[in-house]
Amino acid sequence: MVYAQSVRERVRDDLVRLVHRGMSVQSYWRAVSDALDGAVPSEGSCLMTMDPATMLPTAEFVENGLPADSISRLVDIELREPDYTKWVDMARAGTTAASLSDATAGELDLSRRQREVRRPGGYSDELRVVLSSSTGTWGALTVFRETDSPYFSLSEVRFLSSLTGLISDGLRRALLLDDACADRADTGMLVLDPDDGVSLANREAEQWIDELGIGERAGTRLPLVIRSVAGQARAIAGRAEGIADVRLARARVRTQTGRWVIVRASLLGEGLLAPVAVLLEAARPAEMAPLLADMYGLTQRERQVTELVAQGLPTSQIANRLHLATYTVQDHLKSIFAKSGTGSRGDLVARLFFDQRATSLTALSAVPLHNSSQGA
Structure with a gap:
């Protein structure tokens, strides 16, 4: 038991570092899969990105998965037919992780996709994880085992459930970074050197900086929130293994015009001298609910x-x-x-809830708060 706990703590530490390392979605998925395998062994995995408005899959990254000609039937079942642990059903029920074996009480063939597609393909149990945050559902992770492997335990399900927020934040960062690099999103991106000098900035980032303001202190080049979040990303990358620091490199800040922006930072590489990517994105309504709850003192x-x-x-x-x-x-x-x-x-x-959709006011999703005043 003590050994298993130490393994899981190490996996959690590894994931915190991965979240703050600027990677593409595919590279992030492979790194997460490798990290999770130390605590929740599997024979394969699949990461799907989703449109948060519709929860329709937009891309998939698969290791040791089913052949392509099986996917159409899986999609049909997922979108049109009843089955166990469907993504939409899990999201609506607020279920972050579930195994097929637990949902069917060990009778896997009660699942349509299992008896028609997965079992003929040589697969047994699967563990599904909905990657949701206060901004919506951005993806889904599945790890699966082959016929001769044991079912996922409830302890493994609970462990993956506890990691959902962390993995989701990393996926959101990877999606934003991919979009910003491809100039496809209204996302500001800065690349900072170890001295917080700006080596690259897109037009949207420059607009956010102008709106935030840099304050009146002589020599200030960037808003305090950007320097703070970048510093936190470096601190996470350099901290000793096992030293807990649950603060993610992320903050909400109100601009001088009254808009709210989410600032995130991730290292582009390894080591304290690696450049830092800082992403700035307009806060979505659901992200503001926990903040307003804090302000009202609920x-x-x-x-x-x-x-x-x-x-x-x-x-x-x-x-x-x-x-x-x-x-x-x-x-x-x-x-x-x-x-x-x-x-x-x-x-x-x-x-x-500006958009009339409930979000979690109680989850550990609160992030440091800043305002646009640059006093320190």
């Missing part, structure tokens, strides 16, 4: 109530879900309305 329980309100649950169901008395939920709602300055559930949802 307690952990009030956040849980708010999430369920945003999902459309009535007071009685919220009480059942949280194991509370109905009047206790009503008291929480009164407090939430008072703190947020809202007068109804509809007003609350509109205030916290």
Whole structure:
């Protein structure tokens, strides 16, 4: 047990470093697969990127997977027919990871894709992971085992579930970096040398810097948030193995015009002298909900109530879900309305979730906050 825990801690450390190393999506997937294999052995893996608006697959990266002529049937089942642990069903249920063996109670052939496609191809259990964050579902990871291998354990499922946010953040960074390099997205990208000198900047990055402002301190070349996030990326890359630092190199900041931007940083290579890529992207509505909850001072329980309100649950169901008395939920709602300055559930949802979609206010997705003032 102690050995297994140490292996998993090492895998988590490796993933933190990978998230902050600027790589293409394909390179990131291969590195993540290699890291995970140390704690959750498998005979193959598949990473799919998805359109977060529709959850339709947009690209796939496969190692030791099924032949191409089997994919059409898998897609048909996924999009049109009922089956176990489908991606959309997992996302709607808030399930981040699930094994086919657990979902079918060990009767894998209850799954249509298993009996029609996977078993004839020599595969047994699979473990699916939905790669979601506050910005949406950007992809999905599957690891799978062949016929003679044991099923995935519940411990392995829980471990991968605990890594979802971390792996998702790395995928989002890789997608942004690919798009920025290809000039396909409204994403600002800076490349900084070890002294925070700008060696490359696209037009969008220059616009974000102008909007953020650099402050009035003599000699300042970049907004403080960019220097802070770049420094955190270097610190993560250089920290000793096993020394926990859950702060990701990412921050939300409000510009001088009132817009919010997400700033992320990753090393382009290895070592402390490697250049750092800094990505700047307009914050999506769902990303702002946890921040607004912080600003209103909602307690952990009030956040849980708010999430369920945003999902459309009535007071009685919220009480059942949280194991509370109905009047206790009503008291929480009164407090939430008072703190947020809202007068109804509809007003609350509109205030916290601009696009009317619930997001997690309780997950460990909070990131450091900055404003555009450059005092330090």
